[in-house]
Amino acid sequence: MTVDTDDSLIWLISDCFRNTLRRLIRIEPVLDHITFLEREQKERIITKARNECNQSAVDLLIDTIVSKARQPGWSREFVQALSSAGCSYAAQIVETETLASPSLEAENDCCVHLITLLGPSLLDMKTTDVCDACFQGNLITDEDRQNILAETANKGPIGGARLLLSRIVLQPPGWFSRFLDALRNTEHFDLLEELTGVRRGLDDDASPQKSGSSDVSAGEQEGKTEEEEEEDEEDARPEEQRDSPDPVSPEGYGGPEAPLTLWPYQLRVAEPALRGQNIIVCLPTGSGKTRIAVYAAKQHLDRRRLQGAPGKVMVIVNKVLLVEQHFTKEFGKFLKDEYRLEQTSGFSPNKQAFANTVAGHDVIICTAQILHNALLDSEDGISLSDITLLIVDECHHTHKGEVYQKIMIHYLTDKLLNIKRRKAGNDIKPLPQILGLTASLGVGGASKREKAQEHILRICANLDVSEIMTAPLGDHSKDRCKQIIMAKRRTQDPFGDVIRRVMTSIQEHAQLSPSVGLGTQCYEQWVVDKEKEAAREGDQRKRVCAEHLRQYNEALVQSNSIRMSDAYSLLRSFYRGELRKKQDVTQTDTEKFLFRQFNDNHRKLDDFSKEPEYENNVLSELRAAILRRFSAGAEGEVRGIIFTETRLSAKALHSWIQENRKFEDVEVRSSYLIGAGDQSAVKPMTASEQKDVLRKFNTGEINLLIATTVAEEGLDIERCNVVIRYCLVTSEIAMIQARGRGRADGSSYIVIGVEGSGVAERERVNERREEMMKKAILGVQQMDKATYLKKVMEYQMEAMMEKKLRERKSVERGRKKVLPSAVKFRCRGCPVLVCGGEDIEVIENAHHVNLTKDFESKFKVNTNPSRRDRTAPCEAEKSISCRNCGHFWGPVMCHRQLDCPCLNIRGFVVLQGATEETLDSWTDLGVLFPEFDFFSHAEQFVLGAEEEDA
The missing domain is CATH 2.170.150.30 (RIG-I-like receptor, C-terminal regulatory domain)
Known part of the structure; x- marks a missing residue:
């Protein structure tokens, strides 16, 4: 929330959101966290609350904020006060300046009304247990928890339950499902039945996979032909499992929602892992690799339990979002009734007690960095010997420099030490079984099959696997249509011409002579190097000019893929920021020159950016591709993803779609998904925002997602029937991952670029690399066992030698460190x-x-x-x-x-x-x-x- 939006916020909280905030704000705890009001003002508001009601006091608070002078930063403090007081939904509304969607708001109102109606029944709960469960589920704050427990001690469980219910309904929409989880975890099945209307065990009893569960009488069954019975069984399966051979269900297990099943091809791929071997499962995106991992984990834990030996499964992932996804949609769904599960990521509150988490649970899902940090912690950390099965998601990242590789170095170190221990007759240190999952192992930039095979063998060595398991998918494979569209270059580019003239003037002022063309990635690298060189030499004229040239170059690059107006906004934002930085300092002659250059030309840039005839042609091709797919209503619901290179282009394309009525006419509902890191001028998304966007996409509230590469790997995205890579071609792995997002039959995979940009050529190179990868994998699979093991051991020894050399260099650097x-x-x-x-x-x-x-x-x-x-x-x-x-x-x-x-x-x-x-x-x-x-x-x-x- 910026300073210049404070006035608009005043209007919003006083007029637009007042009624909602009156219901959501708890006045006394909020006032405890506010410092921009005077003591007398606070006392008047508190008196109002005690003499009349909380809502009247909220009215007085809003009126006081509106009418009184406010110090800078009050809006941020107001949001923080709401959040700290447990009024998180009110804080969300004020911070984003928007309410939830009408449908979500209506659903939330129904949930609040349901709690009110069933309040008398809900008061009959084990208040202390439910309170703790709600706190663990982030439904209430620690202050709320203490107050509820105090109320329970003073007025009994009913008084505490009444206070608990009044707190949870203040949460943002989505709180109801978490409250049901709290009741389920505390075994309040009678209250669950009253709130949901679903009797416990009904789904299990109705499962078509269990014998004796059919509602059809034996006589009716006898009257059916074998073909009719097969059709009934086919209709009873989940939609995604139809038209395929019967899946295999592990004996004696039925999960809470559906039995844990594998298709025959999945079972064949999983078989070596079920025997305890280290393997890589290499199957296309959407073919059920995670389900294979869940099945293997359950079989592993079941076997260890029967043997009377402890079992510990660790699932490591490379993205924070994947932690919760695997926990809720796969491992938790099928294993939570029999085993203790926990999820831990950089955003989890229990990451500091990771060793305790590992000790107290059977299945732990975490980011790889957390496991690596724990392995480095000699005092409070853990050892790989604490783990019996290590599942490595997106295991193609197990190479030099990656955190997966660092974890496996610990493994290889222990493996080599075990050889010494065995020779000396000492006990060996147990090591976990390894199960790697990937859709593509890649070729490591190789141009020949031999080098590609070496790359794949090195990954096998790093993971210490004995086999790479692949399988033909048969009927499970998806038929995709691929299309490469190259837009013609502009015949006229007055917007770009103005930028080039300004850049030329700046270069002359700084006496810089580039050896590469303007508006290219090579130019950006050149100007970055010049800025560093000038900074070292103390040449502020060249340094500042280089900084500004980089911004103009970025605008020029972006204008070839997004609207000129968005590229202009990038420049305008940069100069506004520079002016703010220079408010209280004296500008140099060079800085005055640079500001003058922008001021003299910004109107031309603004005018040209509004002329549609000068817009880039690649946007026209993208528009046509989207409209063509979304206009085909007869083909059913359309859902698509556009992959683009930068956060700026993702947000800009979303705005372009929102502002174009043609997309509205064909019911395109878009949003963007960008990374959570903070290495960009564009404000990143938080993990919760990313999850919210994915939820809306999976439910259909959004049907077109514009994403950076953050969405390429691993994320469980609803079946798409159109995937577009827009002015973006990277590696063969990225191509396979992006293409795999189109999981629906008959989906389209479209590459759109500009003629002469190299997009089409790089896409063809990636296609050849994909074919090379398949042949290289086959070559590895067909290798003589002794030759394979020899190669793996050689590469493992190389990895260990590299580790020793790095350690030696690190020690040498430490000795050379100066005071x-x-x-x-x-x-x-x-x-x-x-x-x-x-x-x-x-x-x-x-x-x-x-x-x-x-x-x-x-x-x-x-x-x-x-x-x-x-x-x-x-x-x-x-x-x-x-x-x-x-x-x-x-x-x-x-x-x-x-x-x-x-x-x-x-x-x-x-x-x-x-x-x-x-x-x-x-x-x-x-x-x-x-x-x-x-x-x-x-x-x-x-x-x-x-x-x-x-």
Whole structure:
């Protein structure tokens, strides 16, 4: 929420959302977290609540906010107060400035009404147990939990239950299903039946897979032919399992919703894993690899249980979103009634107690980084010997530099040590069975089959697998239509011509002579190198010009795939940000020149961006492709995904679709899906936002998703019948993954690009690589066993030698590390000497901070009210920049109640003797900084505060 939207927020909370907020805001706890109101104002509001009602007090709060002068940042504090007080739905409404969709709002109202109607029955619950379950399910805050338990102690379970129900209905839509889970987990099956109308066990009894479950009498069955009986069985199967041979169900097991079943081809692929072998399952996207893993996990745990031996299954994934997906849709669905499951990711509250999580559960689903961190922790971590089955999702990432490879290095180390132990007659250390899952192993950039085969063998060696399991899908394979569309280049590009003229003027001003063409990726790399070089040399004219040239080049590149108006908005946003940075500092002649260049040309750019005849042709081809597919109503519901390269283009294409009536006419309902990382000028999506978009897409509320590569791998996306790769071609793995998103029969896979861009050529190369990969996999499968094992052992030894060399180099770097006092830091944007290395301390071996008074005098603090609340501890709403030139130096993080200015090394030039360097990471700097002395800084803060009070 930006500062300039505060006035619009006043109007929204006073007029648009007032009635909703009156119901959702709990006035007293919210006021506890608000500081922008005076004490007398708060007391009047509280008196209103106690003498009249909570809703009247909310009215008074809103009226007070509207009528009184407000300090900067009040809107962010208001949202935080709502969130901290447990009014999360109210906070969501105020922060996003939107209500939920009418259908979702109506559904939520029905759920609230149902709780009200059945309140007397619901009060008869085990309040303490349900309260704890609701807290675990994030339905109530810790403060709510304490209040409910106190109410239970003072007024009994009914009083506590009444308070609990009043709290959960304040949550955003979606709370009802989590409340049902809480009741289910605490075995309140009678209350579940009353709320849902579904009797416990009804689904199990009606399962067509179980004998004796048919409603048809024996006499009626006897009167049917074998063909009719087969048709009945076919109709009784889930839709996605029809028209195929009977699946095999594990004996004696029926899951809560449906039995855990495998098709014959899946069972053939899984067979070596069921015998305890390490294997890779390589099957196309949508062919049930995860279901195979669930089946293997259950068989593994069942077998260990019968043997009286402990079983521990660890499922590692490479995306946070996949943790919950695998937990809820696959492993939890089929295993939760028999085994203890837990999910852990970077956003999970229990990641610090990972070792306890592993010890207390049978199946753990987590991100690979969390497992790797735990393996590195010698004191409180875990060992691979604690795990009996390790399932590696998207296992083609098990190569150099990837976290999967780092985990498997621990495995290979233990494997080699076991050889020594065995020779010495000592007990060996147990190692987990490995099950890798992938849709494509790739060829590692190889141009020949031999090299592709070597790449695949190295992955097999890294995972220590004995086989790669593949299978023909037969009737399960999807028939897809592929089309490559190349748009003609513009005949006229006045928008681009203006940008090129401005770039040429800037280059002349800075005396820069590029050797590559404007508007290319090569130009971007060239200008980045020039900016670093100029920063090292202290040439601010070239450095600043290079920064601006990069922005113009980005706008030029983007104008060839998105609307010119979106490319213009990118430039305009950049210059607005630059003006804000320069508000309190003196502009240099070069900066004045650059601002003048933009001011003299921005009207031309704006005018040309509004002329449709100059728009790029590739957008026209995309429009035609979408309309063609979505207009074919006779073919049934259409659902599609557009893959694009950048976050900016994903958001821009979504806006383009929203603003075009032709798409509305054919009922296109779009949204975008982008990454959660923060390495882009475009604000990232949070994990919850990503999940919400995917939920809407899977339910059909959205039928066209515009996504970056974040959606290519692993995510369980509803069956699509059109997949478009828009001006984007990367590797053969990405092509296979993206194509696999089209899971519906007769789906279309379309590649759209511009003539001469190389898109069509790279797509053809990927097709050849895919064929090469298939032949290479077959070659590996047909290798003589002894030859295969010899190659695997060779590559494993190479991997271990590389590990030893890295460790040796790391030790050598540690010995060569210089003292902090040997380095100094100069602002990258001006000649100001910022600080010496002796002033810097490190928090948690990651965040470099400077809390000295001298440093404080050299920066100014900027507030970033547009930033959202983030779960990462190092992300903050404040940043620091040079007081002299306004150059960004880093964020301000709150560490144990202390505001700590963090130094982003990219904001500085590092001086070491006569050497000046521009670095991208602190790890590139050979200096060992001391750990942060919290006690010393906290003591100074407390004593300083007491002196001020005195």
